[in-house]
Amino acid sequence: MTEHEEATIKPLTANDPEAQSADILAGNIEQLKTLFPEAFTEGKIDFEVLRQLLGGTVEEREEKYGLNWHGKRKARQLALTPSTGTLRPCPEESVDWETTKNLMIEGDNLEVLKLLQKSYSGKVKLIYIDPPYNTGKDFVYPDNFQDNIKNYLELTGQIEGGRKISSNTEASGRFHTDWLNMMYPRLKLARNLLREDGVIFISIDDGELDNLRKLCAEVFGDENFVVQIIWRKRSTPPNDKIIGANHDYILCFAKNAISVKLQHRERSADQIARYKNPDNHAKGPWAPGDLMANIKGGRFVKSLNFPIVNPQTGEEHFPGNNGNWRFSRETIATLLANNEIYFGENGRGKPKLKRFLCEVKEGVTYPSIWDFVPLNTSGSNEMGAIFGNPTIFESPKPVGLIQELVALGCEPNGVVLDFFAGSGTTGHALMAQNVIDGGNRRYILVQLPEQLYLENNEQRVSGDYCDQIGKPRTIVELTKERLRRAARKIKDENPLFPGDFGFRVFKLDSSNINTWEPDRDNLELTLLNSIEHLKGDRTEADIFYELLLKLGLDLCVPIEKRTFAGKEVHSVGGGVLLVCLATHITPDEVEPLAQGIVAWHKELAPAGETTSVFRDSAFADDVAKTNLAAILQQHGLEIIRSL
Incomplete structure (x- = not known):
């Protein structure tokens, strides 16, 4: 900065890229621009030029092989649309908040997957999901609304007009279509989170197996198909069918099959x-x-x-x-x-x-027929052991099944994601496997806070249990309680194991940053409300963790805290981010605050550039803001933002 330049702090608004989840569409276009710059004219793609550059690899036939359904284009667009939501921290519902690396996220998994893109892209080793089987029962994942955050809050009863969506009965002409539209954008986003050597395992039955395999072949590439595991889930077949199926499937695809290295099974x-x-x-x-x-x-x-x-x-x-x-x-x-x-x-x-x-490999190659893991009755028995009632969850997967998948697909220090967390079996299985092999795997679980209704016979037991423990009647409350109880049980049985048995709870909500939403009947009040960029009902922690999320930092990144001029300053990731969200900074406090930050930054000596963030409304006047920016920028802290 020259002596004639004025020090400035750039405001961070709701429309800035930093205030939104990753813009996947923009990222895709930038990659194309890097590869084929001549195919762009005035910022737009010239498809005729692009077609010529790609030569014979472009498919121009009207009829071609593939899986198509009504709404596919919109489902693809949903995956590309950034989220303006955030994840709000809930330390009071967490276990070992200060030390744990595990995440339990409450929210619509489509929005959560969008919000995780910046922080966790390319970092997940294994994804396991047990999505709703398309059995003719309802599933609550409506994605056809303009404001999905608002719809989510309404759907889960967090704002006026809570309601239950029922749209996927067997009588519906869109029976398979609705399920595919629900799965497609989630799988597209999930693929981005996988490491190059990452794998995804998906539990499914005969109802959507064929469609799911074709869908995964499109999302991950047919060449990245790994295996279709047959899991023997029942000892005897059910007698309500012509031929009773006593198995389910677990479909496995890789991010890049060439890079994948799966573990071997321990010899018996x-x-x-x-x-x-x-x-x-x-x-x-x-x-x-x-x-x-x-x-x-x-x-x-x-x-x-x-x-x-x-x-x-x-x-x-x-x-x-x-x-x-x-x-x-x-x-x-x-x-x-x-x-x-x-x-x-x-x-x-x-x-x-x-x-x-002594010369053979440590284990044996896994087979594709799994008759060596627990049956589904074990899942219910485990619920009985934890909650005292085996019917708390409907058909929970057994711990031993998921534990075997974790052992197969994730090395001891990898990250495991389950965005249909349900009963929390994945978190339970990961903790159990860590004890067995001394691992330090982390989990990220996502579950919709779907409401439970006492008038529904299938949900009455679960709803009653929520009442007994004094929690809201939602599935996610049972998920969290299962994780707490499973962790205590494993820890009590293995008192010398120093592993991570905690989890941080975050909840999906609208952004902490105000958007311009004028009330035409009361413009004066709207203008007054817009003076403050941040919502008045949000805490400093809410704002702080949205910054981490939107700037692409891990939600469990190491954080240090110091006080200068009576103001708390947080250092994230060894000084990559310096944050002061004090509500008032007077002109007299600017100098000691800025000098304290400069000295600490010098001590931290981060390898890359540092971003400094302050609350815009905290400064007494523009002079105070300008002076603070000038001191920081004179000492090399060039990137300064305000909220």
């Missing part, structure tokens, strides 16, 4: 028992393995077709018809010399390779 005692050491070999226990090459079509390779001579009997053994050995003549000779080829118990059998336990 029976599998380990197969390895023995009858000849006291120096390498320890072994099991016989095939020496034949696994070549499709029995392709003959002359160099791999030779006799193996039994050193004890002199008998020659050749590979089977049109087959080959797995190894070269030289390697076989080395194996023979090291006593690593087995000729049967009597010493006269066909040659086998000794596969030593």
Whole structure:
């Protein structure tokens, strides 16, 4: 800044990009502009030029293979529309607020996924969701409103006009369409949050399996399909069908299949028992393995077709018809010399390779049929153990099932996301798995505060329980209570484990920053209200965490606090963000406040640029604001914003 430039603080308004969730559409356009700058004219895409640049890769046929339904275009647009909402912190409902890295977010998962884009894009290793099965019952995810935040608050009874949406009965002509319109934008947003080596697991039944697989192939790419797991969920089939299905599916897609590395399953005692050491070999226990090459079509390779001579009997053994050995003549000779080829118990059998336990991979590859995890009755039994009533939740997934998915798809320090949290099984399973392998995995759970109605027979038990514990009658209250109780139980059973058993609660709401909404019948009051940029009913913590969210910082990022001139200043991420939200800053306080911030910034010495944020209405006058900005900018703190 030169001596002729005036120090300024740029106001942060509701229309600024920093006040909104990530603009995915704008990001996509910027990527296109970087790749194909010549396809842009006066800021607009020239599709004819773009088509020429892409050559033969552009599909121009009117009829093409794919999954299409009414509303797909609007559903895609929903995923691209930024959210103007925020997440408000609720320390009083949290567990270990100051230390935990886990998140329990209460809100419409479409809006929450938008709000998480800046802070968690490319950071999630595993997503597991158990979305509403399309069974003809209602599900409450209406996304066809102009103001989705307002609609969400109304839907959940937080503002006047609480109501329940019922739109997906089997009689509806849009039965599959409604479900696809609900899932599509959520999956589009979820993909952005995955790491390059991340995976998503989705529980589903026969009702929407085919549509879900096609939908995921479009969102993630058909080449990123990993597996369709069959989970045996019942010991016997139900007798109300012609053929009773006793299984469900878990569909798995990767962000980038080339980058994915899944874990192996721990060997069972029976599998380990197969390895023995009858000849006291120096390498320890072994099991016989095939020496034949696994070549499709029995392709003959002359160099791999030779006799193996039994050193004890002199008998020659050749590979089977049109087959080959797995190894070269030289390697076989080395194996023979090291006593690593087995000729049967009597010493006269066909040659086998000794596969030593010390040399095989740590576990075994997971199969696609899962009959080794708990049945769905275990989920209900677990609810009984935690709440004293197995019918608190309808058909909760068993902990053992999700725990196996976590072990398969997420290394010990990864982030796990579940945006249909329901009964909270994912959080419970993650804590249990961390204890087993000493992991430090984090969870992010999202659940709609769907209201429970005592007049509904299926919801009466849940609603009554909320009354017993003095909580609002919503599903998310039971989710939080399950997490609290499960954490206490696991902690009591493993008192020496130092893991994270807490969670921070955040709730979806409208932004803390006022928008210009004129009341034409009372413009004078509207003008008075617009003087303050921030809503009067919001706390300093509300504003602070919206800043973290909108600037792309982790909601559990380390925060330090110091006081200068009687004003609290927060340092986020080692000085990347400095925030002072004091409500009054007098001219006399400007100098000590600014100098204190400068000294602390120098001490922190952050690697990148620092953003400083103040409450706009706190300054006594423009002179105080200008003076503070001048001091900060003279010492290298150039980026200064006000709210």
